[in-house]
Amino acid sequence: MLKTFKIGGIHPPENKLTSGGKIQKLPVPEQVIIPLGQHIGAPASPVVKKGDAVKAGQLIGQATGFVSANVHSSVSGTVTAVESRPDAAGLLKPCIVIQVEGDEWVPEVDLSEKIERHTDLPKEEIIKAISAAGIVGMGGATFPTQVKLSPPPGSKAEILIINGVECEPYLTADHRIMLERGEEILIGVQLLMKAIEVKKAVIGIENNKRDAIEHLQSLAAGMNGIEICPLKVKYPQGGEKQLIQAITKRAVPSGALPIAVGAVVQNVGTALAVYEAVLKRKPLVERVVTVTGKSVKNPGNFLCRIGTPIAEVIKAAGGPPEDTAKVIGGGPMMGRAIFNIDSPLMKGSSGILLLNEKEGERKPCKNCIRCTKCVSVCPMGLEPYLLMKLSQYNLLERMEEEKVMDCIECGSCSFTCPADRPLLDYIRLGKARTGMMIRNRKK
Amino acid sequence: MNNLVISPSPHIHSGDSIEKNMYGVLIALIPAFICSVLFFGWNALVLTLTSVIACLIFEFLIQKYLLKKQTSIWDGSALITGVLLAFNVPSSLPVWIMILGALAAIGIGKMSFGGLGCNIFNPALVGRVFLLISFPVQMTTWPVAHTQIVEPTFPQTYVNVVSENSTDAISGATPLALLKIVVKNNTEISKAKVALTKADKELAEGTKTAAEVAELKTKLEQEIQAAQISQQKAKADLPTALELFVGQNPGSFGEVSALALLLGLLFMLARRVITWHIPITIFITVFVFAGILHLCNPEQFISPVYQLLSGGLMLGAIFMATDYVTSPMAVKGMIIYSVGIGLLTVIIRNFGAYPEGMSFAILIMNGFTPLINRYCKPKRFA
Numbered sequence: 001m002l003k004t005f006k007i008g009g010i011h012p013p014e015n016k017l018t019s020g021g022k023i024q025k026l027p028v029p030e031q032v033i034i035p036l037g038q039h040i041g042a043p044a045s046p047v048v049k050k051g052d053a054v055k056a057g058q059l060i061g062q063a064t065g066f067v068s069a070n071v072h073s074s075v076s077g078t079v080t081a082v083e084s085r086p087d088a089a090g091l092l093k094p095c096i097v098i099q100v101e102g103d104e105w106v107p108e109v110d111l112s113e114k115i116e117r118h119t120d121l122p123k124e125e126i127i128k129a130i131s132a133a134g135i136v137g138m139g140g141a142t143f144p145t146q147v148k149l150s151p152p153p154g155s156k157a158e159i160l161i162i163n164g165v166e167c168e169p170y171l172t173a174d175h176r177i178m179l180e181r182g183e184e185i186l187i188g189v190q191l192l193m194k195a196i197e198v199k200k201a202v203i204g205i206e207n208n209k210r211d212a213i214e215h216l217q218s219l220a221a222g223m224n225g226i227e228i229c230p231l232k233v234k235y236p237q238g239g240e241k242q243l244i245q246a247i248t249k250r251a252v253p254s255g256a257l258p259i260a261v262g263a264v265v266q267n268v269g270t271a272l273a274v275y276e277a278v279l280k281r282k283p284l285v286e287r288v289v290t291v292t293g294k295s296v297k298n299p300g301n302f303l304c305r306i307g308t309p310i311a312e313v314i315k316a317a318g319g320p321p322e323d324t325a326k327v328i329g330g331g332p333m334m335g336r337a338i339f340n341i342d343s344p345l346m347k348g349s350s351g352i353l354l355l356n357e358k359e360g361e362r363k364p365c366k367n368c369i370r371c372t373k374c375v376s377v378c379p380m381g382l383e384p385y386l387l388m389k390l391s392q393y394n395l396l397e398r399m400e401e402e403k404v405m406d407c408i409e410c411g412s413c414s415f416t417c418p419a420d421r422p423l424l425d426y427i428r429l430g431k432a433r434t435g436m437m438i439r440n441r442k443k
Numbered sequence: 444m445n446n447l448v449i450s451p452s453p454h455i456h457s458g459d460s461i462e463k464n465m466y467g468v469l470i471a472l473i474p475a476f477i478c479s480v481l482f483f484g485w486n487a488l489v490l491t492l493t494s495v496i497a498c499l500i501f502e503f504l505i506q507k508y509l510l511k512k513q514t515s516i517w518d519g520s521a522l523i524t525g526v527l528l529a530f531n532v533p534s535s536l537p538v539w540i541m542i543l544g545a546l547a548a549i550g551i552g553k554m555s556f557g558g559l560g561c562n563i564f565n566p567a568l569v570g571r572v573f574l575l576i577s578f579p580v581q582m583t584t585w586p587v588a589h590t591q592i593v594e595p596t597f598p599q600t601y602v603n604v605v606s607e608n609s610t611d612a613i614s615g616a617t618p619l620a621l622l623k624i625v626v627k628n629n630t631e632i633s634k635a636k637v638a639l640t641k642a643d644k645e646l647a648e649g650t651k652t653a654a655e656v657a658e659l660k661t662k663l664e665q666e667i668q669a670a671q672i673s674q675q676k677a678k679a680d681l682p683t684a685l686e687l688f689v690g691q692n693p694g695s696f697g698e699v700s701a702l703a704l705l706l707g708l709l710f711m712l713a714r715r716v717i718t719w720h721i722p723i724t725i726f727i728t729v730f731v732f733a734g735i736l737h738l739c740n741p742e743q744f745i746s747p748v749y750q751l752l753s754g755g756l757m758l759g760a761i762f763m764a765t766d767y768v769t770s771p772m773a774v775k776g777m778i779i780y781s782v783g784i785g786l787l788t789v790i791i792r793n794f795g796a797y798p799e800g801m802s803f804a805i806l807i808m809n810g811f812t813p814l815i816n817r818y819c820k821p822k823r824f825a
Contacts, residue, residue, distance in 0.1 A: 007821075007822060089449075241825075254823070326449075326454060328452075332452075334453070337448065337449045353454075363456070366559075367558065369520075370560060372718075373459070378821070380823065381820075386772075406823070409452075418459040419460075419461055
């Protein structure tokens with residue numbers, strides 16, 4: 001019996017079109033737009049100005065505060081603007097625009113293919129290197145990694161969980177790096193274990209990636225304390241609380257962080273970035289992005305510089321198909337619809353998905369027939385049909401009582417609803433309002 | 444690429460729809476429909492068609508001209524109401540009564556609350572109970588089930604069904620009505636027996652003369668004998684459990700074959716139209732509760748297997764108690780609701796005035812559903 005989380009969950013069609021596609025290096029674009037806020041928390045403040053010459057790997061944005069992350073240039077060239085540019089949703093965000101000239105890196109970065117193995121470093125040094133490299137959660141949540149590695153006083157991590165689940169349909173970026181960069185990932189995991197002083201790490205991988213499971217198992221055989229845990233395929237297994245429960249059987253209490261049950265969760269992509277930052281002194285300036293979709297000509301996995309316009313990566317996959325109705329940043333379940341394809345790829349961009357009209361269609365909303373399907377698929381044990389109604393009537397206290405703040409916004413309810421009700425839309429709205437009410441109460 | 448659609452996640456959908464679920468239920472009703480036509484002839488077919496068409500027309504007219512909303516008669520819900528309502532009546536019911544029932548089901552039971560998803564009570568049962576109260580004679584006149592297709596005789600059956608004693612009309616009573624006779628005679632026999640001992644006592648005390656007592660005794664003994672004969676007749680008329688299972692017994696034409704209804708249940712479980720919680724919990728509750736009563740007094744209370752297979756229990760538990768709209772949302776709530784239905788059914792059947800209790804039990808628990816939903820929450824993550 002494979003492990004999985006206890007309640008709810010769905011089985012969307014996997015559509016992993018690109019799991020056999022080797023990672024291709026995307027050529028450096030002519031111009032990059034690097035947003036200063038690519039993470040959760042305060043945006044970085046710019047340390048370069050218009051006209052400055054920069055090299056790849058050079059710090060251009062300094063973290064401002066505890067929850068923030070450094071931003072580095074992903075290319076060499078000249079800064080042409082430090083100004084607000086529309087992001088994927090069309091909102092203006094502070095960015096640094098760089099015109100590319102050649103591809104020159106800052107000298108301390110080790111660009112060789114040689115694998116470094118000296119993991120015997122002090123904890124502080126590892127965390128300092130991670131913090132300097134501007135590493136954030138690469139699964140899409142983009143929470144600054146050094147914050148996650150510094151547990152609040154009084155709590156102690158017991159286990160490191162590495163998320164190699166990739167439960168979103170279509171996406172294969174994590175799958176490919178596990179296959180192609182497996183050894184580096186495991187070294188990164190060892191570094192992370194040192195950083196939070198735990199003896200045990202478990203890499204959770206869904207069973208639809210047998211090749212990755214076997215590959216990492218053979219590599220981990222010689223390493224102490226790293227275990228590969230195959231998981232039953234079920235969405236949203238990559239949800240932090242779901243993954244912790246699947247692997248440790250422990251349930252993170254409502255409103256608490258994973259550290260409450262002694263767990264720290266990091267993505268496989270983050271582990272790879274940690275390896276590069278600590279042992280190759282390479283900041284987070286590139287990542288693997290899956291560009292995919294049923295009508296896309298050459299879907300694939302591309303190693304892209306951060307700041308590359310989304311339109312460029314789509315071009316690399318054969319250009320946008322005629323019937324494209326929606327462009328999604330991330331997977332189809334939790335990704336965001338992109339309004340402006342000239343906006344750049346960011347640290348959290350795991351995929352660019354092009355959906356055709358039929359696939360991305362939203363049918364008109366009908367009356368709730370109270371079939372209980374949303375209740376039975378909710379991985380948090382909530383009642384989406386009720387939360388939607390409460391949100392429509394703006395009954396925030398009742399929503400709080402019904403645990404709306406526990407919602408992880410996985411979208412299983414809306415995906416399942418036979419009446420095509422926009423359950424998550426309303427729940428998200430109600431959750432935001434309820435959260436504001438709770439914060440105001442504390443003041 | 445110039446007109447990109449923007450919406451919040453999720454961006455894909457399972458493809459499930461109201462229609463898929465409703466037509467799933469309809470497919471599950473096919474075996475019971477075939478059985479009803481086999482056992483009750485063309486009447487069953489005519490009544491089902493009448494009911495379905497009437498339900499569709501009433502829903503269309505109300506949506507279009509009263510509520511002035513977009514019509515949605517093909518979502519399958521009115522079809523199910525029509526079929527279930529027809530399955531809940533005797534095959535000899537006149538067509539015009541059937542149409543009135545459809546009006547009550549759709550008009551009062553469903554559309555007056557706002558249409559699909561808004562009603563508190565199961566529309567088909569609202570229609571059925573409306574007919575049972577308004578037309579008690581026609582609604583309890585039961586033609587016998589045939590094992591073969593009978594000749595199309597529906598013109599006559601509509602005229603000759605009404606007789607004085609409704610339960611004993613052209614055909615004999617339903618198994619549950621027979622059970623009522625058994626129980627009624629039981630009470631009469633024990634009453635007479637008490638009177639006999641009283642008479643003996645009075646003779647010993649000398650308050651009555653020997654002649655008076657002898658006369659009384661003969662009268663009472665005759666009564667007992669008559670009751671025993673009627674009881675034996677009723678017992679002899681009772682179909683065997685196997686006959687009940689297949690469906691060779693009088694009753695509402697869609698409810699008689701437990702086998703066909705169970706096939707429908709298996710189909711719906713396999714297609715995940717419903718979950719097992721409601722029907723199985725009702726079966727278990729009825730079996731256990733009726734079983735305890737049976738063990739306490741086998742003379743008075745019939746065996747639990749019989750309770751399970753007779754009357755509208757199967758049809759109710761599988762197709763009506765499981766109605767999405769009127770049953771609770773959380774598993775815990777479903778269990779409470781189903782236990783309530785099971786207990787009420789057995790109580791009404793054994794102690795109530797009506798021989799059949801499933802419809803009332805479901806309607807009563809439908810009324811409790813909002814309250815159950817308020818207090819029974821699903822198992823939270825933590």
